[in-house]
Amino acid sequence: MKKLLSLLVLLLLVGCQSSKPAEQAAESGKESGKKVKVGIVQFMDHVSLDAAREGFVEQLKESGIDAEVIEQSANGDMSLTNTIAQSLKADGVDLIYAIATPAAQAAKNTVTDIPIVFSSVTDPVGAELVKTFEKPDSNVTGVSDYVSSEAQIDSFLKIYPDVKTFGVIYNTSEQNSLVQIEELKNNLAKRGIKLETVGVSAVTDIPQAVASIAPKIDALFALTDNLVANAAPIVSDTLIKSKLPSLSAEEGQVKxxxxMSEGVNYKEQGKQAGRMAVKILNGEQVANIPVELNEVNTKLVNVKTAEALGVDLNAEGFKDVEKIQ
Known part of the structure; x- marks a missing residue:
């Protein structure tokens, strides 16, 4: 974890040489008036990942890139994710945008001669997508959605100062979630707060997981976990019935x-990844573009959920927080 955190702090621009095939692939966008082909592999459909895709496509258009965009979702199926990556390679795309860690891993394992830009990945080093943030050293770069949980916890404690135990439900197969849990546990321990966790391997496990953890916790922390995020309405309904508040690391689950959340705005992250893609399509070498952290974070509170929980939205902790229905 210390290694990851040090990498996140050391986002220094370091020039390096890209692989020749990836450089040649990027050249396709340099020729004036030439239409490029961009492939998108999205691990699954849910609000956050959809927003990342929409932001990316918008940014390409806003930047004047004449692109044929091929969008494909694997619906959470890893074998299908690999198949999509292979099909995009066969289609001869000029660049691949991979949304979420499994999609990025599938693309990297399949493609070595096409530039890959990822987003919605918390730990690209741990996922073996890049060697370091500042020096990707391959045909892969992108935007990490890592956000420290410390500020999120402190904002939440202004509203719920008596919380003694947080709960987390996570996908046992998702590298991003394991990294987040380790950091969250350390940050909660500094504040004398315990952490209860329940692992799941399928969406169908989630209702029982929420029911089992609810009696043991004072609040739930929702990670940027794709499987659990996809079931946010189920999680929310159970928590409201149990009169338990929740804090999310990203805005999609609040919607x-x-x-409430104090975290990633995935549409803006998609745009950020889009700007990186534009650089590559205009001829910049992939390995010269360091991995970036999310530039835009947002604070949201769900008004209907707050009312159901009897929360005072005029409380100091909700100052400067955007209210959504």
Whole structure:
């Protein structure tokens, strides 16, 4: 974890040489008036990942890139993710945009001669997508959605100062979630707060997971976990019935019923990844573009959920927080 955090701090621009095939692939966007082909592999459909895709496509258009965009979702199926990556390679795309860690891993394992830009990945080094943030050293770069949980916790404690135990539900197969849990546990321990966790391997496991953890916790922390995020409405309904508040690391789950978030705006992250893609399509070498952290974070509270929980939205903790229905 210390290694990851040090990498996140050391986002220094370091020039390096890209692989020749990836450089040649990027040349396709340099020729004036030439239409390029961009492939998108998205691990699954849910609010956050959809927003990342939309932001990316918008940014290409806003930047004047004449592109044929091929969008494909694997619906959470890893074998299908690999198949999509292979099909994009066969289609001869000039660049691949991979949304979420499994999609990025599938693209990297399949493609070595086409530039890859990822987003919605928390730990690209741990996922073996890049060697370091500042020096990707391959045909892969992108935007990490890592956000420290410390500020999120402190904002939440202004509203719920008596919380003694947080709960987390996570996908046992998702590298991003394991990294987040380790950091969250350390940050909660500094504040004398315990952490209860329940692992799941399928969406169908989530209702029982929420029911089992609810009696043991004072609040739930929702990670940027794709499997659990996809079931945010189910999680929210159960928490409201149990009168338990929730804090999310990203805004999509608040839009789907969790109480509040101070974290990633995935549409803006998609645009950020889009700007990186534009550089590559205009001829910049992939390995000269360091991995970036999310530039735009947002604070949201779900008004309906707050009302259901009897939360005072005039409280100091909700100052400067955007309220959504």
């Amino acid at each position: 789907n019923g969790l109480l």
